[in-house]
Amino acid sequence: MVMLGASIDERPVGLAVLHSATAAKAAFLESIFVDPAFRRRGVGRALLEAAESMTLAAGIPKLVGSWYHDTPAAAAIERLLAGKGWGEPTPTATVYRGGRSALEQTVRKNRPWRPRPGFEIDIWSTLSPDERRQVDELGATHAIGMGLHPAGEWMLAVSEETSVVLRHHGEVAGWMLNHIVGAGLHRYSMLWIRSDLVGRGLGVSIVIESVRRHYALVDQLPRLFFHVEVHNDPMHRLIERRLGVFERYSSLLRSERSLVAGTAPSTRNVKDDRRGSGD
Template identity: 30%
Template sequence: MLPTQSGTLLEVEQSSPDTLSITTLAEADFRQEALDAFTFPAYRHLVQAALSDSAQAVGLVAFSGDIPMGLLLAEQTQSHCSLRSVYVPPASRRQGIGSRLLERWEETSVRLGITCLETSYTSSLPAVAAFEALLRRAQWEEPTERYLFVRGIVKKVWENAEFIKRLDRIAPGFSTFSWQELTADERSELESRIAAGGAPDNLSPFYDEEHIEPISSTGLRYGSRIVGWQINHWLPNEPGVLRYTRTYVEPKHQRLGRAIMMLRDAIRRHYNSALLDQYPYFVCDVAREMSAMQQFYQKHLIPYAEKSYRSYYCSKELASCS
């Protein structure tokens, strides 16, 4: 299987069955139940949206007679279209079906005025090399690394990692607190600060607030001012795992190891709470641009982790439809 961000694409050759047809889900005569097995649960809402001919969801099905043989799902904005999932069942592989779905998607996108196709995927998913080869054959750009991910066992990291033992004291003037202790006044001040550009909006501690896990999520104060946070989330599609999602420290404190200190504090709170039984794992990530933090992950975190992997972004610019 060949992965996209969380979906799959199956390896194929360049030949394809003569009787194969490809059409949109809205035009095809298939019920959602017949197609649910062709993608991951996280993307089944796209099947439903494409069956309803939603402008935001793209669904292409390859079939022979009344038998579905492949499914492509994508999400569309005004000028971009993001590949989410492509799947061909085992009995239909190595017949060029995946390539034909990709070609039809590109042709359809050009007619709709889409200027860019894109996809994200991780190195941990099956047959990633074959997926990248398929994109290269379709003349996509070379993939760009975006994030390093580490999935760790909380108990193993807390009890063994050297940085856990070394950073057992907090610097003078700083203090940490559980995010569930955030006051209404502090929240209001943070919201105003972010709105005014005092902290990046894409690192807002209020991102996906419905799924924030407040016990292990950590705030950092310098004096009475909140100067950083490590916000963690439940993952609805990954039982037993907390994602350490949003990490931020004000620029003037960033070179003093405060982000690592908050990571340690989040692991401590996770380890010492009732969360540990239900969520024995955590996953965290660091952007490619943050080389010092990536080096820390490599040296101090990955040796005690269950696994590590990287995410990539790939795109293809489309010519205008004449």
């Protein structure tokens, strides 16, 4: 991770955060921010150019960024990126947000987990050291995307009391992993079930169990959110049918720029044409 700082007359005025894995195909612009008192002076553009040059110098051919369609800075970010030849923003995920009432409705709508022979659901803090090693090994032996395996979140610790593990004949076979992102803000992050167990309603069961555990701690963790990929219709339907009503949702947009000569996407005329499912 690289932090790029900008200053004017030795006063810090902006920051960009760049992240990439070794030998990655793309680096991520995690954040870009300019002090409001110093905006529209080219600082954002300079930070972006520095991030692009550093990415290219590291031998990484692409830079990717994402932001919420309804963030107050969305229009500025889109114009800034478009002006530097980034691609058309595309929605990648719907963001659901909620709080106590959505949790309470979910708990009321669904019965608690009734154990089935061979299966067990428990909270993450019950994992033994051996089982934690099993989880690591599952990452190597099963096709679990980095976004669904605990190793994929390397900055935040797992919320041990609200995340749940599914055991099948004593083996770890699935999980609903959550993270505490900020003060009182809980993210439902990673739902994974071993492929041979998919289609038996176990995924829903572990989500509901996790909500139940979270609801018990709602005073400490009153706000929650989660992302669902835009085209994951079964999951959107499941949320509508089985979970509570979420107060607000927005769309996560993504854009990228190829930094290899001759392949950069063309710039576009930017209008306020953001589409999304916001409120």
